[in-house]
Amino acid sequence: MNASFKKYTAEFIGTLVLVLFGCGSAATAGGELGTLGIAFAFGLSIVAMAYVIGPISGCHINPAVSLAMLMKRKLSGADFIGYVIAQVAGAIAGSAILYAIIVSAGLPTTGLGQNGFGAGYGIGISATMAVVVEIILTFVFIYTILGVTSSESNAAVTGLVIGLTLAFVHILGIGLTGTSVNPARSLGPAIFVGGDALSQLWVFLIAPLVGSALAVAAFQLLNKEKQA
Known part of the structure; x- marks a missing residue:
């Protein structure tokens, strides 16, 4: 199999798993799991995928991570x-499977773990604050990724650290925006739910990319001497 196709296939599978298990946990058992349970569903998805597809593609499964690697010149244009195409396709496929599961049970498909803000979602923060929250959450997530992947000596624990960090940012973010930090993860459910999830999608496409770019800029600034 072509090396590039292997990497894209791995990214497709990884993003599908992240969306199906993370968003699926929120949509089907969120009341029982609570914030911590949902947060760890997302985080453990990353841990699991990191050790199986990490050696193939790096296990980005997130356009914001891929943007950071592009800016760091660890990924070609x-x-x-x-x-990104593979990640978006994986997120849509994961959402489609989740949608089919919920429909098969005769349940309403108004909740697929989609992100959002405003009245009726979480604590009801504004659009402006949702942008700020997603930039901050993504900054913390990407900055951690850059730090833990900066030394080969961390290789054995990299997947665990990244997965736990994703769970960490979800603990705060779930009650605010549902926690995106990943444009593909937000796009998949929004396509099937429509309504507010689709009209508010712009926040979860743009803010994570801004947070990623800021994290790269900060990391390079603070580690300039080390990189030289």
Whole structure:
């Protein structure tokens, strides 16, 4: 199999798993699991995928992560496009499976773990604050990724650290925006739910990318001497 196709296939599978198990946990058992349970569903999805597809593609499964790697020159422009297409396709496929599961049970499909803000969602923060929250959450997530992947000596624990950090940012973010930090993860459920999830999607496409770019800029600034 072509090396690039292997990487894109791995990213497709990884993003599908993240969306199906993370968003699926929120949609089908959120009341029983609570914030911590949902947060760990997302985090453990990353841990699991990191050790199986990490050696193939790096286990980005998130356009914001791929953007950071592009900016760090660890990913080519062509691969960046391929990764994002694969991630979006994986998120849509994961959401489609979740949608089919919920429909088969005769339940309403108004909740697929979609992100949102405003009245009726979480504590009801404004659009402006949702942008700020997602930038901050993504900054923390990407900054951690850059730090833990900066040394090969961390290789054995990299997947665990990244997965736990994703769970960490979810603990705060779930009650605010549902926690995106990942444009693909937000796009999948929004397509099937429509309504507010689709009209508010712009926040979860733009803010994570801004947070990622800021994290790269800060990391490079603070580690300039080390990189030299």
